[in-house]
Amino acid sequence: MVDVVDVATRSRMMSGIQGKNTSPEVLIRKALHARGFRFRIHAKQLPGKPDLLFPKYKAAVFIHGCFWHGHACRYFKVPQTRTEFWMEKIGKNKIRDNLQEKALKEMGWRVLVIWECAVRSMKKEKSPLLIDQVADWLINGSQYFQIDERTLEPTG
16 A cells, blocks of 8 residues: 655654653653652663653653554554564564563562553543552552553553
């Protein structure tokens, strides 16, 4: 299938995609800050540069985009152009995510992954539930935790 926009337009569109300070990330940060949680952002000294770092709770939080990290939800669609390129890129992202999470755990950090689909659901009707789960995990949580739209419950 042919792309619906020309190469220059697609390039401009792709270069505008942010890697940090995304809208889901900012939304989560504001909600947690309002609840009294204090954190650092994009800790360069740790594997994966976690989106949020809570040293008090020894917790690292990643807010993953469903497309870029290959989440099995309705927001991940395999592109119809350059399919092999995209599948290889997303596959490498998933491998890198696993290695970074493993390295953080070995360093004694707890890891939380919040998927973009959960944040989108939060914006619609489940706002307090997602932040409640994140807050509860920070205070009482396990070594690893994942939240997505299907359940807004731990999946890992």
